[in-house]
Amino acid sequence: MTDDFVLRDFSRDHHALALNTATLGHNVEGQGAGWSSEQVIDACAERGFGAIAWWRREIGDRAFEIGERVRAAGLEVCGLCRSPFLVGPLAPPSRQKILDDFKASIDMAEALGASCLTIVVGGVIENSHSQRDSLSHVAQLVADMAPYAQKAGVKLALEPLNPVYGGNRSCLVTVRDAVDLCNRIDHPIVAIAVDVYHVWWDLQLGASLLDAGAERIAGYHLCDWLADTTDVLLDRGMMGDGVADLKHLRSQVEATGYDGYCEVEIFSANNWWKRDPAEILDVCVERFRTVC
Amino acid sequence: MTDDFVLRDFSRDHHALALNTATLGHNVEGQGAGWSSEQVIDACAERGFGAIAWWRREIGDRAFEIGERVRAAGLEVCGLCRSPFLVGPLAPPSRQKILDDFKASIDMAEALGASCLTIVVGGVIENSHSQRDSLSHVAQLVADMAPYAQKAGVKLALEPLNPVYGGNRSCLVTVRDAVDLCNRIDHPIVAIAVDVYHVWWDLQLGASLLDAGAERIAGYHLCDWLADTTDVLLDRGMMGDGVADLKHLRSQVEATGYDGYCEVEIFSANNWWKRDPAEILDVCVERFRTVC
Numbered sequence: 348m349t350d351d352f353v354l355r356d357f358s359r360d361h362h363a364l365a366l367n368t369a370t371l372g373h374n375v376e377g378q379g380a381g382w383s384s385e386q387v388i389d390a391c392a393e394r395g396f397g398a399i400a401w402w403r404r405e406i407g408d409r410a411f412e413i414g415e416r417v418r419a420a421g422l423e424v425c426g427l428c429r430s431p432f433l434v435g436p437l438a439p440p441s442r443q444k445i446l447d448d449f450k451a452s453i454d455m456a457e458a459l460g461a462s463c464l465t466i467v468v469g470g471v472i473e474n475s476h477s478q479r480d481s482l483s484h485v486a487q488l489v490a491d492m493a494p495y496a497q498k499a500g501v502k503l504a505l506e507p508l509n510p511v512y513g514g515n516r517s518c519l520v521t522v523r524d525a526v527d528l529c530n531r532i533d534h535p536i537v538a539i540a541v542d543v544y545h546v547w548w549d550l551q552l553g554a555s556l557l558d559a560g561a562e563r564i565a566g567y568h569l570c571d572w573l574a575d576t577t578d579v580l581l582d583r584g585m586m587g588d589g590v591a592d593l594k595h596l597r598s599q600v601e602a603t604g605y606d607g608y609c610e611v612e613i614f615s616a617n618n619w620w621k622r623d624p625a626e627i628l629d630v631c632v633e634r635f636r637t638v639c
Numbered sequence: 640m641t642d643d644f645v646l647r648d649f650s651r652d653h654h655a656l657a658l659n660t661a662t663l664g665h666n667v668e669g670q671g672a673g674w675s676s677e678q679v680i681d682a683c684a685e686r687g688f689g690a691i692a693w694w695r696r697e698i699g700d701r702a703f704e705i706g707e708r709v710r711a712a713g714l715e716v717c718g719l720c721r722s723p724f725l726v727g728p729l730a731p732p733s734r735q736k737i738l739d740d741f742k743a744s745i746d747m748a749e750a751l752g753a754s755c756l757t758i759v760v761g762g763v764i765e766n767s768h769s770q771r772d773s774l775s776h777v778a779q780l781v782a783d784m785a786p787y788a789q790k791a792g793v794k795l796a797l798e799p800l801n802p803v804y805g806g807n808r809s810c811l812v813t814v815r816d817a818v819d820l821c822n823r824i825d826h827p828i829v830a831i832a833v834d835v836y837h838v839w840w841d842l843q844l845g846a847s848l849l850d851a852g853a854e855r856i857a858g859y860h861l862c863d864w865l866a867d868t869t870d871v872l873l874d875r876g877m878m879g880d881g882v883a884d885l886k887h888l889r890s891q892v893e894a895t896g897y898d899g900y901c902e903v904e905i906f907s908a909n910n911w912w913k914r915d916p917a918e919i920l921d922v923c924v925e926r927f928r929t930v931c
Contacts, residue, residue, distance in 0.1 A: 436866055436867070470866055471866065471882035476884050477887075478839075478840065478842070478884065479884070509802060509803065510801060510802050510840040510841075511802070511871060513839070513840040513864065513882070514864050514865060514866035514867070514881065514882045515866045515867055518840075521842075521843075523842075523843065524842055527842075547770075547805070548770060548802040548805040548810075549802075550815075550819075551813075551815065551843075572805065572806050574727070574728055574762055574763065574807045575728070575806070575807055576806060579803060579871065590768060590770070590805070590806045591768065592768050592769050592770065595769075
């Protein structure tokens with residue numbers, strides 16, 4: 348962090364704003380608006396978003412087509428969610444199946460022209476009782492896959508999740524641990540995704556991010572932590588509605604030199620996903636310009 | 640940590656085992672067995688527990704009587720739960736009410752002969768969006784109350800909670816932050832409670848505990864984190880049933896020189912609280928001797 352560090356001003360220019368399509372309810376049957384990918388792209392372009400991050404379930408066999416459509420609208424594809432879980436109770440049942448699906452996710456990210464693939468590493472290996480051993484397995488799998496990702500030009504973005512997911516979804520729970528994992532893997536294609544939902548409480552965050560450095564921060568994800576959250580999976584808050592110190596968090600990210608997208612990713616089954624997607628996008632823009 | 644550090648062996652001597660009465664369902668109406676405090680004391684004494692930690696709701700105006708009963712049975716009172724929330728949405732509505740209830744909890748701990756009072760600090764101050772400011776308020780309140788606690792001979796045990804509670808129950812979420820808070824308050828009566836449920840995921844724990852030092856560790860609480868936990872408040876696991884690396888965690892606590900009680904505290908509305916308290920206590924002893 349240099350003395351002349353100045354936080355980017357989004358109040359009049361929100362080109363750094365990106366949409367993670369989870370925010371609209373994924374277009375999953377029974378959730379969200381059921382907008383087509385084309386409708387999502389057009390609505391983001393109209394509102395001046397700079398990029399979109401997609402989920403594999405929405406892309407199917409149309410990766411190249413959707414990627415081209417995004418770029419034709421003047422936006423970038425800033426990410427694809429996500430790799431399979433690599434360890435733990437939710438991971439595919441064999442190493443071969445994990446590697447196959449890992450490769451398939453990298454292939455899709457390449458075809459889409461996505462700058463990075465999000466990796467949610469999975470929980471503690473069953474019956475191991477060892478977060479450390481589980482992270483060692485993760486390190487090995489990611490190291491094995493890194494050359495493949497490099498050839499595809501797709502960054503692998505390790506995303507530490509809130510410790511509440513430590514048991515089943517991610518034994519990687521802090522940016523500190525993600526930096527250590529990057530250092531252990533030691534490959535230029537391996538980086539970190541930083542998400543407000545997962546890190547807002549971490550008073551060591553600033554130091555960990557400076558250790559990471561801007562070149563290893565593959566994305567910054569926005570939402571808010573609701574004080575009275577009712578569900579740790581599907582009750583994320585819109586920026587400004589929770590307790591996270593959003594400007595302070597962003598200042599810590601940008602103090603590294605990070606100047607990439609800020610990607611709104613809100614899972615909200617009982618609130619935002621029940622609303623008109625156009626309204627959701629409008630609120631994202633307004634909040635991004637005022638409270639982020 | 641010295642080179643000749645040896646983990647205590649509980650396989651043949653479980654005198655270091657303590658019961659937090661929450662494990663039996665608090666005797667709250669409609670939960671647990673409804674055992675009297677005397678029944679709890681006798682059952683713990685029969686099984687060789689070394690101490691009991693109580694909750695205020697169970698004590699009422701019988702603090703001195705229950706404390707004497709515990710000691711007559713050959714056990715100690717290792718704690719009382721707890722102070723009021725000091726900040727955040729669940730705290731009493733005025734500073735005076737907070738201080739009054741804080742004093743009342745210290746008074747009860749003194750009458751009970753409890754060695755420490757647990758402090759759960761409360762969540763982020765509403766509309767502040769600042770974990771830091773909230774912790775500053777906590778520091779001031781605890782510092783103001785420390786002389787009163789010292790006079791009563793009751794340690795104030797700051798308990799960092801899992802970050803999932805950061806919004807409403809505890810803006811203090813790591814042992815690192817608790818050590819920093821202790822340093823800021825700088826009073827010998829202020830210490831830290833370390834609970835497996837809250838810290839199991841923290842790979843920086845060992846270093847933070849060494850910074851704390853044994854004299855500032857007022858208690859070590861046992862349970863387990865279930866990989867497929869269904870409720871972050873009332874679905875804690877029995878030791879051995881989850882993903883926590885219990886022996887490694889204890890080794891980090893004892894590496895400081897800590898030689899105090901290991902207190903089982905399991906909130907489990909849909910599993911353990913539905914069982915016979917005698918069975919719960921038997922399983923606690925068996926697991927303590929084998930997996931902790």
